[in-house]
Amino acid sequence: MRHALIFAAGLGERMRPLTNHTPKPLLTVGGKPLIEWHLEKLAAIDVRYVVINTSHLADQFPEVLGDGSRWGLRIRYAYEGPTPLETGGGMLNALGLLGPEPFIVISGDVWTDADVATLPAEPRGTGHLLLVDNPPHHPDGDFSLDAQGLVHDGGTPRLTYSGIGVFRREMLDAWQEVVHDAGAQQRPPRFKLRPLLERAIARQELSGSHYQGAWTDVGTPERLRELDERLGR
Numbered sequence: 001m002r003h004a005l006i007f008a009a010g011l012g013e014r015m016r017p018l019t020n021h022t023p024k025p026l027l028t029v030g031g032k033p034l035i036e037w038h039l040e041k042l043a044a045i046d047v048r049y050v051v052i053n054t055s056h057l058a059d060q061f062p063e064v065l066g067d068g069s070r071w072g073l074r075i076r077y078a079y080e081g082p083t084p085l086e087t088g089g090g091m092l093n094a095l096g097l098l099g100p101e102p103f104i105v106i107s108g109d110v111w112t113d114a115d116v117a118t119l120p121a122e123p124r125g126t127g128h129l130l131l132v133d134n135p136p137h138h139p140d141g142d143f144s145l146d147a148q149g150l151v152h153d154g155g156t157p158r159l160t161y162s163g164i165g166v167f168r169r170e171m172l173d174a175w176q177e178v179v180h181d182a183g184a185q186q187r188p189p190r191f192k193l194r195p196l197l198e199r200a201i202a203r204q205e206l207s208g209s210h211y212q213g214a215w216t217d218v219g220t221p222e223r224l225r226e227l228d229e230r231l232g233r
Contacts, residue, residue: 002048003099005091006038007163008108009055009084014219023057025108026064029224030231033064038106043071045117047104050075051097055084080188087193088179092172100169107163111227112215119166125205126171127197131159132215143201143208151208153201159208162215171196 008025015024025035035052042050050073054061058079068075078094085093091105102123104116112132120128129151134141141158143151175191176184178199183190200206216227 002046003051003101004042004047004049004104004106005051005053005094005098006035006106006108007053007087007090008035008061009053009058009080009090010109011056011084015221015224019056021057023054023060024218026060027218027224029111029218029228034111034218035065035108037111038108039065039068039071039073039075041116042104042106043073048072048074049097049099051078051094052076052108053078053080053085053090053094055080055082083190085188085190086181086183088172088175088191088196089183089189091167091193092175093188095169095172098169102166102168105163105165105167109218110163110216111218112162112164112211113213114162114164114211114215116164118209119164120207121166123166123168124207125168125203126200127167127206128165129197129206129208130162130164131208131210132162133212134158134160135215135217137217137219145208145210149207149209150204151197151201151206153198159210162211163217171200 026033052061054077065075076097078097080093131145138160142161144155144158145151178195179191181191218224
């Protein structure tokens with residue numbers, strides 16, 4: 001896989017006041033911006049093209065990250081306008097900057113020590129999700145995983161989607177048939193990825209793997225501080 005997409009357009013409302021002047025993925029943890037941890041991982045597995053979608057304080061990303069050459073990457077920025085397009089709309093908006101092959105997707109506001117090299121370069125269906133144990137703030141999880149590695153909406157045990165996965169462009173085919181959010185009628189469209197994941201599940205086209213190592217959804221100042229202290233140790 002030579003292409004990756006990092007979601008970095010969120011408003012970071014739960015992180016205020018830290019995000020009043022700094023986008024959440026650019027907040028420092030362990031001595032460097034959160035997003036830099038992802039860029040280093042991607043460069044280490046020979047990803048060469050990274051698309052970063054932006055909205056809130058978008059001009060700061062190229063100021064801090066540049067063109068990606070310091071990591072051996074080529075970074076391209078997909079600006080979404082002043083209102084973020086959600087995960088589905090953001091992926092659709094960035095699709096023209098991604099290559100024809102499957103691409104890695106990473107949420108810019110998570111941290112993990114998972115090795116992204118273990119993700120399948122060619123998902124058996126339209127996507128593959130990295131699932132993790134449910135954190136305290138999300139005890140009910142999102143999906144379950146069967147013995148064949150297929151993701152299900154029901155079933156137990158429940159696991160949480162880590163915000164990391166691999167997707168084929170076909171995940172977004174005919175998206176209008178399953179997305180009914182009001183924002184889907186806007187230009188550019190604004191919608192969540194979840195309805196498309198549910199369609200893939202119904203078609204048995206969504207696989208997954210369970211990672212049991214360190215993972216943090218850096219969603220609040222408290223979690224950011226705890227992660228920074230842990231990495232400092």
